[in-house]
Amino acid sequence: MRSRDHYFHQIMDELLACHQPSGGNNRRAYWNLVTQVRRLSDLLSPGPSRPIRDPMELRAYIRTLKTVAEKRLHWANTPESWIPPQAKGGPLSHRVTLRSLLGHLFERYPVPDFMAYSWLSTNAVRWHEALYLHLASGKGVRQFPDRPAIPLPPKAARFFMQAPDDFTPTEAMRWSQLRSYGVRKKIATEIARYTTAGSEVGNESFWETVFRFFVRENVTNEDEAFAIYDFIEEQKFRPGIEVWGRGADERPLQPDFTMKGRTLKSLRRNMTNWREQILAKRPELAMKTFQWDSSPFRSMVHQEGNVKWLMFELLSDRALILEGAAMDHCVATYIDSCAKHRCSIWSLRVHEQGIPKRMATIEVMPNEKSIVHAKAKCNNQIDDNSHRILKYWAEREGLKLEI
Template sequence: MSNRLKPLSHAAWEAQQARIVLSAAKRLDWRRWPLPQQVEYLFSLYGSLPVINAQLGDNSALAQFYRHCIHEQKEQQRTQCASLLRGLATKRTELLWRPELAPALAAVARWLPQRCRELTDWQPRSRNPFRQLESLVRHLFDHYGDIPAWVINSWTAGRLHDGLNIAELTVHLGRGGALRTFRGLPVPLSRKVEHHLRLAPAGYSFLHALRYAQLAARDQLAWLGPVLDSRLSRQLGRDDEFWLRVVDFFAATPMVDPYQLGPVCDWIHQKRAVGIKDEPAQPGFSLKGRSMSSVLTQTAQWHRELAQAPYRVPETTLTLDTTWVPLPVPDFSGGSKCPVRITQLRTYWNLLDEGRTLRHCVASYFDSCRRGRSAIFSLTLNGTRAVTLEVQANRTIVQARGLFNRRPNDEEGVWIRRWATENRLLVPKHLLGE
């Protein structure tokens, strides 16, 4: 009897309300309404996310717009979102049918007061919603028509917080501001680097575009593939100039495999930030006075030590059974004559075994896995390990390495692309040698 009188917890109350709303929503088919009516219905709703998701459908467009445009937003932001969505609902646009574009349209609404043209003057010229979004952003914020293509593309790719605030950068550039004067830049830019940054390919993220510009300013664009295949395409820190000098070190050495850059950068990072064996970290480590031969020898030796010491535990809190929360990327199986498997590695022992088998340093990525920054996958052909893949939290495949850090062959590349396509993973062009 006492349990009946016990008040419900907030979570239990929300679940109860969600069930009530769900039963009512089955009798309300808002998807058949015209867009203006859907928008008005959206802004008439009020409640917690579980209740709204139950009423509208977890993956529906209106549920996502409620989450990004209304839920826990200040009154001014809700007003601006309402103005934008009502304006778009009166036009022949596909934007409001795509739930994945809700964050981008919320960002458009956030900066709507800074527009250089009126929304009423915009008309979509394509049925493709992503091209419509690009057109809308340029219409509202690109006064001079010279915002770099990679900045606009970041809106459609869902990279609005890609090392810097893309929406704020768009408004800054749209008013005629210089890239190097943008206050949100993580590193200073010279005029030469700024020039090349504006010319970076459209599909690049900010970091990839920055690497493109830095190498172009150094006349080292031939090294773009190896650089984007290394940790330089994933991290940007205060010691960025040091890592560019590592690229200079390679570029000045004849007859060296460019794709040794990635393993060498991993070895240098280990030496500077973590330490090797019993040596403490050496933050001041540099390549000054070192030969390429000695650097490659020490890098290879470190890789061999990682492969030959599978039971060595680098810290007291780490055991061979240590696991972590995997990234929400499904495993893959396919093939007939030669079965193919792509499986996420979930324990420290899995990483050690993968690195020992393929003779590379994947075991050094256990911390990134535990922190949720990356996930490591193993591609096997007919039960034999072939390629190790690193997928970052933004669903981008940033590394693909086989035995002794070789690049994937054509057959392996086909399966990697198929897996990526099925799971909507981004595959940079340089990764598979395109």
């Protein structure tokens, strides 16, 4: 029976041959590089530490060696003189080994680790490698001509060298920009890593006003900073139909949104009441409607003395939008789920002395026959009387009350 190592060598040889570069000089440099890497490390061998068994991962390393060979004219040292780092207390990471090789071959001046690791990325683009070589030759990131159009003040170059190891080059540039403006480190990391700011470039003069808002208003919580960024992006740039739902079109809801005159307090208020405010400006959003079939559960009118409780299903996009605007929550985002019968939304209201009042919005999962959410205004908990009435209705309809 053939050993596992035999198959490893077979896959390795096939991948090495498949990825060899064209051109005699590049090909010779490639095979010499492969020979030296095998001689000096176990990166391309099933040696005693931790061989690469995943063909996709192995392909990424071999593809990187091919690119390294094609950049041989930028080498500062030869592969033969490379001394791999020594493992301490355990097997050496393949990434660390490759990082050492790149540093030996190219770096006349220090380059941040994330730039070296970007060579392995399947999403790497040509300017990543060009920027790495640019930095390795001693030039600054601000002088690199092909970088994305992210504004980088002089102070940003220092922060760029300190960016986290798991960042992409674009994320690192965004992070450096934010840090140079004075944005807190945790917030800069949140914005660069988890929002479109770390991957998309555009409308830079506007976004600069947002980032400087974080500093001016002393935003200290990274979750709130993320929520602010996401809110502004969806209001100003995303298609309205994605944000509002059916009834809107491709135009953003607030294309003229600016940071002028805003404070953190006023923006928080805007983020809470935005649906109601937009309905006031664009009432046509509540007028376009479509309906869906009701669920198998029955509505209810429950009389207690002079107090009348009503429980009924919301069966149109307009009904959900108006409920969300009145209750200051996001139930309008459930339109598609309701239309596809994945869930069912109900409104609990009370009439006391002839005055109607919305008390709760309820989410029912029809297939599971369960009530999974019940929220009062602003997503607050429902009061005891509302809970009592909801429990009564659930028992009457054979629903599990999971709140």
